[in-house]
Amino acid sequence: MTSTATAIEIEGLTKRFGDFVAVDNLSFHVEPGRVTGFLGPNGAGKTTTLRMVLGLIRPSAGRATIGGQEYGAIPQPLRTVGSALEATSFHPGRTGRDHLRVLAATAGVSDKRVDELLELVGIPAAARKRAGGYSMGMRQRLGLAAALLGDPQVLVLDEPANGLDPEGIRWLRGFLRHLAAEGRTILVSSHMLQEVEQTVDDVVIISNGRLVRAGTMASLHGPASAEVHTSDPAKLAGALRIADVTSTPASEGRLIVETDDLRLIGDVAMRVGLPIWLLQPRVSDLEGMFFALTEGQNRNLGADAAAPQDRDLIAGREGGNEA
Numbered sequence: 426m427t428s429t430a431t432a433i434e435i436e437g438l439t440k441r442f443g444d445f446v447a448v449d450n451l452s453f454h455v456e457p458g459r460v461t462g463f464l465g466p467n468g469a470g471k472t473t474t475l476r477m478v479l480g481l482i483r484p485s486a487g488r489a490t491i492g493g494q495e496y497g498a499i500p501q502p503l504r505t506v507g508s509a510l511e512a513t514s515f516h517p518g519r520t521g522r523d524h525l526r527v528l529a530a531t532a533g534v535s536d537k538r539v540d541e542l543l544e545l546v547g548i549p550a551a552a553r554k555r556a557g558g559y560s561m562g563m564r565q566r567l568g569l570a571a572a573l574l575g576d577p578q579v580l581v582l583d584e585p586a587n588g589l590d591p592e593g594i595r596w597l598r599g600f601l602r603h604l605a606a607e608g609r610t611i612l613v614s615s616h617m618l619q620e621v622e623q624t625v626d627d628v629v630i631i632s633n634g635r636l637v638r639a640g641t642m643a644s645l646h647g648p649a650s651a652e653v654h655t656s657d658p659a660k661l662a663g664a665l666r667i668a669d670v671t672s673t674p675a676s677e678g679r680l681i682v683e684t685d686d687l688r689l690i691g692d693v694a695m696r697v698g699l700p701i702w703l704l705q706p707r708v709s710d711l712e713g714m715f716f717a718l719t720e721g722q723n724r725n726l727g728a729d730a731a732a733p734q735d736r737d738l739i740a741g742r743e744g745g746n747e748a
């Protein structure tokens with residue numbers, strides 16, 4: 426398969442439920458060989474979008490294609506696209522292993538592969554127990570194994586980090602990075618930026634069904650910076666300049682320094698005998714934007730209009746769409 430044969434294209438995708446517009450003229454694309462984070466607050470429309478990508482619901486307008494084809498037209502969908510939309514849909518009385526074996530039989534996949542996958546997702550022993558007793562984290566791992574049964578080049582995962590403990594999230598990060606390094610196209614949703622920010626290469630952010638930003642993680646993060654409060658900001662700025670670090674004065678005698686190396690700033694201040702009253706990393710552009718979206722009004726929190734920052738971000742979306 427060539428790389429474009431596995432890219433996901435979303436063009437003008439819209440879903441209305443009666444008068445309610447859950448997904449509103451959404452366009453973005455997802456590249457092979459990269460992990461793309463699909464982010465947005467609760468109720469933003471992520472699951473609805475993924476369900477359209479997977480042909481589970483019909484768009485009201487627009488198109489979602491994988492390698493140029495709508496999901497329903499893909500000849501061997503389970504061998505092309507793996508998905509895990511809900512972590513809870515396993516029969517409680519069936520073991521995880523049996524569950525995968527049933528799926529494997531329908532996809533023409535061997536039982537041997539089932540056992541390999543259970544090993545790979547780290548639940549070979551637990552998979553012999555009934556899925557009804559699984560923790561959320563175990564269900565997530567079983568869901569991932571199910572998604573990978575047909576060795577698909579494209580993976581669509583809805584909130585796979587939900588219910589994982591920090592160790593599980595670290596494991597998931599390595600796992601997804603490994604799958605992307607093999608050239609697979611990986612689209613992974615989350616309502617928490619921190620959960621995925623160290624995992625993803627590209628980010629697509631939606632709010633209230635609409636695209637807010639899309640781009641590489643690096644481009645959306647903006648430059649790293651720190652805020653310093655000291656007794657003589659001009660003197661510190663001069664000393665930092667000698668150390669090749671740019672800074673700009675901010676309000677109340679503070680300096681914004683263009684590095685997140687707090688130790689370097691502290692060392693420079695000490696060298697010139699200045700006290701440090703405050704020294705902290707600044708929230709990145711991306712974190713600030715996401716915070717504004719989640720803390721701002723969101724239709725599912727009883728608000729009927731986007732917050733001012735939200736409107737600004739949405740208005741500026743075309744310029745930021747470079748994923």
Ligand SMILES: Nc1ncnc2c1ncn2[C@@H]1O[C@H](COP(=O)(O)OP(=O)(O)OP(=O)(O)O)[C@@H](O)[C@H]1O
Nearest residue numbers: 442447465466467468469470471472473474616725
């Ligand atoms: N079948 C449906 N009928 C009516 N409204 C729906 C339906 N499915 C979803 N919605 C609404 O569409 C909006 C988007 O829901 P969706 O589940 O896609 O959001 P999400 O971004 O996945 O959120 P979460 O992070 O909470 O899962 C929500 O307001 C939801 O209530």
